[in-house]
Amino acid sequence: MAKLFFRYSAMNAGKSTSLLQIAYNYEEQGQTVQLFTAGIDDRSGKGRIASRLGLQRQADVFDADTDFLSLLSSRTELACVLIDESQFLLPAQVRQLHQLAHTADIPTICFGLRSDFQGNPFPGAAYLLTLADDIEEIKTICACGRKATMNIRLDDHGHRVREGEQVEIGGNNRYLQVCARCFYSEHVRAKFALASAKKKAAHQ
Known part of the structure; x- marks a missing residue:
């Protein structure tokens, strides 16, 4: 049975690198994946997922009007959905992705931040922490050497x-x-x- 996954971390932990590696692994086996990133994040160009290591590729964008169930529930060829910058998802969109995994049997892996610069949760992250079936922290370090959270x-x-x-x-x-x-x-x-x-x- 498919699951909704949430892979979270502080900044600069390699979330985008991990996402792109997973996409590559699926495609190397001849399987189809769908990549999304937040339309609001245009640091590398609109609809582009880029890692600090130099890896990058084009992706579809999501915004407040994106309905993941309408877009993806009939895509029976999809092996996996990968979402970067998932902290910018709306709570309703997180629920759509959870429903998608469990009713359309499409594994969905979300990568994002858990909290903002004031230590407050992003609404999308809060719902992912509530609904995701599998949650994992991607670790990175602070300038002092301790684990950065x-x-x-x-x-x-x-x-x-x-x-x-x-x-x-x-x-x-x-x-x-x-x-x-x-x-x-x-x-x-x-x-x-x-x-x-x-x-x-x-x-x-």
């Missing part, structure tokens, strides 16, 4: 931003993954700024 937002100077809209699209120049201790610390700005500067230099 949280995300922080940075301004253009590498200083932490604590207020603002939940959604602000950005990559290594805007976000860092941190452990819970560093997330709550008031004395780690220099470390954040240094880590941000190193990331910027590596991508120039």
Whole structure:
């Protein structure tokens, strides 16, 4: 029986790399997969899933109007549905994907963040944590060496931003993954700024 899977992590843990590897594995066996990413995320171009390792490919986009049941329930040739940036799913869409897995027997694997830069849950992630049949954390590390479980937002100077809209699209120049201790610390700005500067230099 198919399942709804949720693979979550903090930023920069290799979620997109894992998704693209899974797609490759299916297709190498001659099976058909359907890839989606959030229309709101255009960092690599609209409808493009890209990993920090350089892997990338085109995907369909989802937005608030996407009805996954209507789109996919009759696609009997599908071996798997893979969704990147799944934190941007609406709760109703998560339920559609859960229903899709269990009524159309199409495995669906969602990759995304669990929480935002203030430590608050994304609505899509909260529903995935509730409805997913299989949940797995993809691990990454904080600049201090501990396991990173949280995300922080940075301004253009590498200083932490604590207020603002939940959604602000950005990559290594805007976000860092941190452990819970560093997330709550008031004395780690220099470390954040240094880590941000190193990331910027590596991508120039």
